[in-house]
Amino acid sequence: MNYSVVKAKWQLKLELRFFQLRKLFPAIQILMLLSLVALLVLPLFGPYPRFQWQTPWNNGQLFSEWVLWGFWYPGTLLSVLFVGRLWCGALCPLGALSEWVSRIGGRLNPPNWIKHPIAPAFSFLIVTVWAQTLDVRDDLRSALLLFAIIFALAVACGLAFGSGRGVARRVWCRHLCPIGSVLGVFSRIGVMSIDPANKEKVEEGYRDHGLCPTSIELRSKQSSRHCIKCARCIKPNARGGLSLTLRAPASEIEYIDRHSPCSSELAFIWFAPGLAIAGFIWSSSPLYAQFRQALGEWAMNHQWMGMFSQGPAWLMNQNAAIDQHYLWLDFVSISLFMLGFAALMALILFALSLAGAALLKNDVRTSWIHRLTTFGYQFSPLAMLCILLGLGSTLISSLHQWIGHQVMVDIELSFVVVALTFNLLIAFRWVAKNHKSCWRRILSSGVITLGCFFISTVTLWSIFPSYQLF
Numbered sequence: 001m002n003y004s005v006v007k008a009k010w011q012l013k014l015e016l017r018f019f020q021l022r023k024l025f026p027a028i029q030i031l032m033l034l035s036l037v038a039l040l041v042l043p044l045f046g047p048y049p050r051f052q053w054q055t056p057w058n059n060g061q062l063f064s065e066w067v068l069w070g071f072w073y074p075g076t077l078l079s080v081l082f083v084g085r086l087w088c089g090a091l092c093p094l095g096a097l098s099e100w101v102s103r104i105g106g107r108l109n110p111p112n113w114i115k116h117p118i119a120p121a122f123s124f125l126i127v128t129v130w131a132q133t134l135d136v137r138d139d140l141r142s143a144l145l146l147f148a149i150i151f152a153l154a155v156a157c158g159l160a161f162g163s164g165r166g167v168a169r170r171v172w173c174r175h176l177c178p179i180g181s182v183l184g185v186f187s188r189i190g191v192m193s194i195d196p197a198n199k200e201k202v203e204e205g206y207r208d209h210g211l212c213p214t215s216i217e218l219r220s221k222q223s224s225r226h227c228i229k230c231a232r233c234i235k236p237n238a239r240g241g242l243s244l245t246l247r248a249p250a251s252e253i254e255y256i257d258r259h260s261p262c263s264s265e266l267a268f269i270w271f272a273p274g275l276a277i278a279g280f281i282w283s284s285s286p287l288y289a290q291f292r293q294a295l296g297e298w299a300m301n302h303q304w305m306g307m308f309s310q311g312p313a314w315l316m317n318q319n320a321a322i323d324q325h326y327l328w329l330d331f332v333s334i335s336l337f338m339l340g341f342a343a344l345m346a347l348i349l350f351a352l353s354l355a356g357a358a359l360l361k362n363d364v365r366t367s368w369i370h371r372l373t374t375f376g377y378q379f380s381p382l383a384m385l386c387i388l389l390g391l392g393s394t395l396i397s398s399l400h401q402w403i404g405h406q407v408m409v410d411i412e413l414s415f416v417v418v419a420l421t422f423n424l425l426i427a428f429r430w431v432a433k434n435h436k437s438c439w440r441r442i443l444s445s446g447v448i449t450l451g452c453f454f455i456s457t458v459t460l461w462s463i464f465p466s467y468q469l470f
C-alpha cells in the first residue's frame, strides 16, 4: 500500500479521536478547577510545615506546593512539546473560566496596548519576578494570593472583552496570560500542529469574533503559537476546516520564514531564559548575596532607611509562621538581580543575532528587522531548555533528593548536550538554506555556535548555582 495513504488514514484516525475528545473538555476543565481550589485552600487548614521531618507525604501544604510547582507547572511546559497547547484548550482552569464568562461578557474591544504582541512577554516578566518576591514556591498562602489575583484578572478580561453572543473568546489567553508566551514558543518546537488544508500565502491574520477563541484568522494560520488545540476548527472527513498534523520537532524554527516570525516573541526568547534561571538560582547564588550586601551598604550610606522596612504582603513575602519577613531591600535586590541578569543575557543574544543579520544581508533581501528576527529564532530550542530548567526548579530539586545528586547532575548535563546538539543541527540546516556563499555559511554557523555555547553555559549555572560565573 502507498505510504502516503497509510499515513493519511492513520492521521485521520488521530484527528477523529481528538475531535471526539472535545466533548469531554468542559467536564475535564471543571474537574481541574475543583482540583486547583482544593490544592490551594484545603491544606491551609492543616499544620504549617516547620520541621525537617515534614515532607510532601505527611504535610498537606508541602504536598500542594510539590504538585503545583514540581508536577503541574513543568508537566504543562513539557506536554507542549508532544501535544501542543492542548493543556490550554482542554485542561487549564484559568483559561476555561475566562472563556466561560466571555460568553456573557461585554462587547468591548481590547485596547491596542493589550493587543500589542509584546504584552504577554511583559506579563511573564512581571509575574515571574513577583512570584519570587512573594516566595510562592515555599509559601502556599502566597501562592493562593497570586492565583487569586491572576484568576480575578482573567475573569475580568473575559467579562469586559467577551463576545456577549454566546461565542467563546479568550482575550486573556491570547494577549495577557503570563505563561502564554512560553507555551507559544514551546509549541513552535512541538510535534503536533493544526493546519489549514490549503494555506493562503499571506501574513497570518487576526480575527475578532470568529470561530477561533484566540482570534486566529483560520485560513491564513501559519504558526502554532496561539493555537490552544481546542479542536473547534477541526472537521474530520470534511473538505474544509483544519486538520491535525504531526511534524518533525522544531520544524517551525527551521522554516521560520513560513511560520509568522514575530520580533516581540523574539525579544521574549532573548529575555526569558535569563529571567527564569536567575529566578531559580538567586537564593543559593553567592553573586546574589554579594549584590544584596552591596545594595544594603549603599542604602545605608545614603540614609535610605526605608529599604530596611517590611513591604506589603501582596508584593513581598511576609510569613509570620517561620518569621520570614522580606524587606524592601529584598524586593529591590531580587527584582534587580533577575532583571539585570535577564537584560545582560538578552543583550548578548541580541548582539549575536545582529551579527547574524549582517551576514545574511547579501543572501536574503529582506528588511533588517526580518533578518534579525529569523536569525534570532535559531537560538530558541536551547533557550527553551534554559526556561524549562529555571521554571521547573521544584521538580529538579525533588529529583536531586530522590534519585541522588550525582545521577541527577549527569542527567541534566546530558539534557544540555542533547539540546545543544539538536539546536545546532536545526540552526545549521537553516543556515545552509539561507546562505549561498560558503564563507558566510561558515561565519553564520560560527555565530550560532557561539550563542548556543553561551546559553549552555548559563544553563550550567542552574545545575551548579553556587558556582561563580563571573
Ligand code: SF4
Pocket (backbone or CB within 6 Å): 087, 088, 089, 092, 093, 094, 095, 096, 172, 173, 174, 177, 178, 179, 180, 183, 228
Ligand atoms: S494561555 Fe494561560 S490561561 Fe490561557 S489556557 Fe493557556 S495557560 Fe491557561
Ligand code: SF4
Pocket (backbone or CB within 6 Å): 194, 211, 212, 213, 214, 216, 218, 221, 226, 227, 228, 229, 230, 231, 232, 233, 234, 242
Ligand atoms: S486554530 Fe483551531 S484549534 Fe487552534 S485555537 Fe483556533 S479554533 Fe482552536
